[in-house]
Each structure stands twice: as structure tokens, then as C-alpha cells.
Amino acid sequence: MKHKVLFPLSVALMFGCQAPPMNENAPHNETHEPMNTSNDQTAIKELLFAYRDALNASSVDQVIPLYTTDGVFMPTGFPSSVGTEQVKAAYEGVFSMIQLNIEFFIDEIVVDGDHAFARTTSKGSTLIHATGETVPEENRELFVLQRTEGGWKIARYMFNKMK
DSSP states (O other), rough: OHHHHHHHHHHHHHHHOOOOOOOOTTTBBSSSOOOOOOHHHHHHOOOHHHHHHHHHHTTHHHHGGGGEEEEHHHHHOOOOHHHHHHHHHHHHHHHEEEEEEEEEEEEEEEEEEEEEEEEEEEEEEEEEETOOOOEEEEEEEEEEEEEEEEEEEEEEEEEOOOO
16 A cells, blocks of 8 residues: 555656756857856846835835736735735725835845746835834735846735745
């Protein structure tokens, strides 16, 4: 009985540990190897810092162009917002309640063809408009990014509190 379970498990592990197939849509050089992603890394860093700046400015007009049209915003404690109109309404709600003053720290960026993910942390303060109180702010974030005709955009974004 033990061998009947172990064999399929070992086959699954063997296939699961193989390198993923090369993405045919990824940019390639003449040797058909994936191209250096340093330009992508730079563009993604610029996108993340533009997002930080938009948050610190409480600017919905700056945030929305950073998302894909089918982008998803998944804030802690609130429902997911899907698509431009819902994402816009969510940020309008957030910015009506708080003013952020944060810095982003990039922990990891991984690019795979036309998609990438970035792990970041942020730290700073939040002014709560209702009370006038300023409180510490510290989060960890996960961005799923997509290359579009207009450059890299946020396709999915989720964050949660560090503490």
C-alpha cells in the first residue's frame, strides 16, 4: 500500500521540480535565451515609486493609470475592487479617510515574460482625517504586474499590516 502512494508522489515531485518551459512570448536575443530583464526591473521600480508617490499625494488621478483596466485592488479589511471603476471608487474612499506618508522598500522583483511580481514593505505614518491623529504605518505588499502597450502596470495588488 505504501508503494502505491509513494510512486505517484515521487513522479509528481520529479515533474514538479523540473524547470518551467521557456515562455515563447518573452523577449529573446539571437541565442533564443530570455533577454536580460534589467530594463524591466528598472521600469517596475519606477512604477512602484510612482505608486508610492500617488499614495502620498492621495491622488486617485495618479493611481488609476498605474493599474491595468482589469486590475484588482485587495486592501486589508475591505472587499476586492475589480476593474477601473471599482478601483477608482476604492481609492477615493481610502483617500477620504486617511493621508499616507510612507516609503517603499523593494524586497524582490521577479519578471517572467509579460508578467512579474514584486514584494515590498512600506513604513511611515498615516493621518486619520476623522480624528486628526497620526499613527505609525507599516505594511508588506504583493504586486502582480503585467506588461502592456503602455509599459508595466499593476494587475493585482494586496497588502497587510506587519504587526
